[in-house]
Amino acid sequence: MDAQTQIELFTTMLTIRRFEERVAAEFYAGNIFGFIHSYIGQEAIATGVCRHLTTEDRIVSHHRGHGHCIAKGADMKRMMAEILGKKTGYCKGKGGSMHIADFSIGMLGADGIVGAGLPIATGAALAAKLEGKRNVAAVFFGDGACQEGEFHEALNLAAIWKLPLLFVCENNHYGVNTPASYSLAAGEITRMPAAYHIPNKAVHGNDVETVHEAAEEAIGLLRQGEGPYFLECETYRWHKHYLSDVLVDLRPPEELESWANKCPVAAFQAKLLRENVLTRADLERIDQEILGKVEEAYRYGLESPYPEPEDALEDVYSS
Amino acid sequence: MREITYEQAATEAILEEFRRDPRTVHLATDPIPELEQEFGPERIRVTPIAENSFVGAAIGLAGSGFRTVANLRMATFGFVAMDQFMNHAAKITYMFGGQAKFPILYRMTVGAGISAAAEHSVTPYPMYMNAPGLKVILPATPYDVKGLFKTALRDNNPVVSFEHVALAELKGEVPEEEYFIPFGQAAVRREGTDVTVVALAKMVHESLAAADELAAEGISLEVIDPRTLVPLDRTTIFESLRKTGRLVVVDEACQTCGAAAEIVALVTSDPETFAALKSAPARVCGLDVPIPFSPPMENYAIPNKAKIVAAVRTAMG
Numbered sequence: 001m002d003a004q005t006q007i008e009l010f011t012t013m014l015t016i017r018r019f020e021e022r023v024a025a026e027f028y029a030g031n032i033f034g035f036i037h038s039y040i041g042q043e044a045i046a047t048g049v050c051r052h053l054t055t056e057d058r059i060v061s062h063h064r065g066h067g068h069c070i071a072k073g074a075d076m077k078r079m080m081a082e083i084l085g086k087k088t089g090y091c092k093g094k095g096g097s098m099h100i101a102d103f104s105i106g107m108l109g110a111d112g113i114v115g116a117g118l119p120i121a122t123g124a125a126l127a128a129k130l131e132g133k134r135n136v137a138a139v140f141f142g143d144g145a146c147q148e149g150e151f152h153e154a155l156n157l158a159a160i161w162k163l164p165l166l167f168v169c170e171n172n173h174y175g176v177n178t179p180a181s182y183s184l185a186a187g188e189i190t191r192m193p194a195a196y197h198i199p200n201k202a203v204h205g206n207d208v209e210t211v212h213e214a215a216e217e218a219i220g221l222l223r224q225g226e227g228p229y230f231l232e233c234e235t236y237r238w239h240k241h242y243l244s245d246v247l248v249d250l251r252p253p254e255e256l257e258s259w260a261n262k263c264p265v266a267a268f269q270a271k272l273l274r275e276n277v278l279t280r281a282d283l284e285r286i287d288q289e290i291l292g293k294v295e296e297a298y299r300y301g302l303e304s305p306y307p308e309p310e311d312a313l314e315d316v317y318s319s
Numbered sequence: 320m321r322e323i324t325y326e327q328a329a330t331e332a333i334l335e336e337f338r339r340d341p342r343t344v345h346l347a348t349d350p351i352p353e354l355e356q357e358f359g360p361e362r363i364r365v366t367p368i369a370e371n372s373f374v375g376a377a378i379g380l381a382g383s384g385f386r387t388v389a390n391l392r393m394a395t396f397g398f399v400a401m402d403q404f405m406n407h408a409a410k411i412t413y414m415f416g417g418q419a420k421f422p423i424l425y426r427m428t429v430g431a432g433i434s435a436a437a438e439h440s441v442t443p444y445p446m447y448m449n450a451p452g453l454k455v456i457l458p459a460t461p462y463d464v465k466g467l468f469k470t471a472l473r474d475n476n477p478v479v480s481f482e483h484v485a486l487a488e489l490k491g492e493v494p495e496e497e498y499f500i501p502f503g504q505a506a507v508r509r510e511g512t513d514v515t516v517v518a519l520a521k522m523v524h525e526s527l528a529a530a531d532e533l534a535a536e537g538i539s540l541e542v543i544d545p546r547t548l549v550p551l552d553r554t555t556i557f558e559s560l561r562k563t564g565r566l567v568v569v570d571e572a573c574q575t576c577g578a579a580a581e582i583v584a585l586v587t588s589d590p591e592t593f594a595a596l597k598s599a600p601a602r603v604c605g606l607d608v609p610i611p612f613s614p615p616m617e618n619y620a621i622p623n624k625a626k627i628v629a630a631v632r633t634a635m636g
Contacts (some may be wrong), residue, residue: 003616012387024448057536058379058382058383060379063587083598089416090415090416090418091414091415091416091418092416092417093416094414094415094416095414095415095416099415101415101418101419102418103415103418104380104418108379108382108383108419109382109414109415110410112406113402113406116403116406116407117403118372118375119372119373119374119375119378119379119403120375120376120378120403120407121374121379122372122375122376122379122380122384123375123376123377123378123380123381123382123383123385123387124379124380124382125379126344126364126376126379126380127379127380127384127385128359128387129345130342130362130385137379149371150371150372150375150402153367153369153371153372154375156367156369156372156377157366157367157369157372157373160367161364163552165592180568197345237335239365259527278367314417314418315412315413315417316413316451316452317412317452317454317476318412318417318421318475318476319473
């Protein structure tokens with residue numbers, strides 16, 4: 001992989017990390033309300049996949065969606081404004097953290113119902129197929145979604161219609177506190193797409209270069225009209241299911257610790273230093289730039305006005 | 320004027336709009352042959368029996384700039400796709416702040432009377448009326464189904480069409496020329512002076528039959544067909560009541576929390592219309608039971624001409 005790509009991947013991952021750290025800090029300081037599902041720990045997946053997508057390619061995200069927005073090129077200012085419930089947010093304050101969308105860049109929205117984005121993504125993929133411009137769609141979901149009927153319906157539909165749809169399973173091993181090892185009879189997740197004759201691969205989802213390489217191959221096949229592809233990325237979320245003072249986290253502490261040692265950002269940073277792609281000074285500069293942008297985004301959100309109460313009546317229907 | 324069936328009129332509207340707009344897709348487990356012949360299998364797609372996936376696919380298509388007609392066949396199968404209807408189709412325009420438009424026409428049949436038993440005889444449009452973000456249409460004649468579909472296929476929102484199963488073969492006059500029926504505009508099917516009967520779907524026809532019978536006794540019914548439930552033309556209903564002062568709402572759906580209840584509530588909470596009432600508003604609805612299979616019980620459970628006549632007589636006092 002060339003140095004420029006490595007630096008861009010690293011920058012995107014670190015941007016997601018810093019954004020999510022700020023959101024968590026402001027949440028626990030009482031400045032953000034509602035449900036926040038942190039993407040920390042899973043940054044390599046959105047980053048490695050979205051690097052291969054253009055604004056003409058469409059994605060559908062899930063409740064833990066901030067990373068996908070950033071990796072797809074969304075504006076952090078409007079994201080932060082949305083998370084803060086402000087009028088200048090992507091959804092004018094009607095969606096919040098769980099429902100950020102930017103249709104202008106092909107980000108068809110984060111969806112708060114586990115598994116529900118999958119059927120919607122089949123529609124986006126069908127649109128790409130009918131347009132005939134070799135565009136593709138990608139849908140992000142977790143191991144939890146693999147337990148839903150909609151998951152199986154979407155696999156079947158994508159397979160029989162040969163849709164250019166990349167299934168990206170972010171297997172973080174838990175649905176809230178219930179382990180996938182309990183919930184999924186299939187054991188290995190890729191056995192399910194295999195049953196639908198969908199080409200598939202399971203990769204280490206915390207290694208951004210591995211994800212990037214696997215996604216490149218998969219999306220290449222999609223653009224050739226080979227039908228859907230299923231990429232399972234093994235990962236782990238660092239925070240609780242959602243940020244909360246009261247929600248219990250029943251995952252074993254030693255497991256959390258072992259995955260913290262497999263931090264996607266730190267691992268890639270160490271590699272870039274080791275291979276002299278970046279110096280410590282470069283890292284510091286990149287980090288400061290990102291922190292500046294995150295600060296700018298938070299300030300923008302903070303200083304933006306709230307919607308008027310009666311704005312609640314708008315946008316129920318389109319004209 | 321030529322006469323065609325309700326189903327032919329519906330198909331004609333789809334054919335015309337699909338010719339006009341190439342970014343249109345039809346999803347159904349069993350496609351309409353005329354559509355398939357003219358537009359081919361890429362746009363007229365046969366779906367697996369997987370309602371959530373194709374109700375959801377229509378949303379993804381819409382968000383990607385395509386207009387979709389998704390035919391679920393019977394409303395009982397709509398329940399299978401309730402996640403996509405209620406959590407997504409109804410909310411997606413709003414939740415994303417109106418960034419994108421979601422032009423979709425969902426079709427399904429409703430109604431009892433064909434010995435199809437409880438699951439396949441449902442009339443659930445009140446549930447969909449209770450989900451802001453969806454438009455709900457209820458075409459009762461061949462003329463209306465074509466005109467309402469033409470409007471639905473230019474609308475930029477998810478529209479759910481409920482078509483009574485007994486109407487498919489109904490013949491009626493449908494002009495050759497293009498026309499549109501705007502949403503939120505009721506049809507006064509028969510003018511009258513004594514009792515306003517607001518009737519939905521197949522009950523429009525039962526109510527007109529009741530009006531014929533009662534006319535012989537000198538009782539004059541005004542029969543109103545709202546045609547669309549969301550939006551609902553309350554003005555036409557209010558104006559009629561200020562003339563007649565008596566209201567009977569006829570709907571095959573279960574009585575509890577139904578469209579009829581909503582119409583009665585709107586009438587009684589409008590001060591001027593309420594003041595014009597001469598008798599208590601009445602509902603003639605499906606009984607609050609799952610529809611039974613055996614004809615004597617099934618007929619007992621749903622409204623008919625005799626029940627409408629009886630309710631009108633009570634309203635007349």
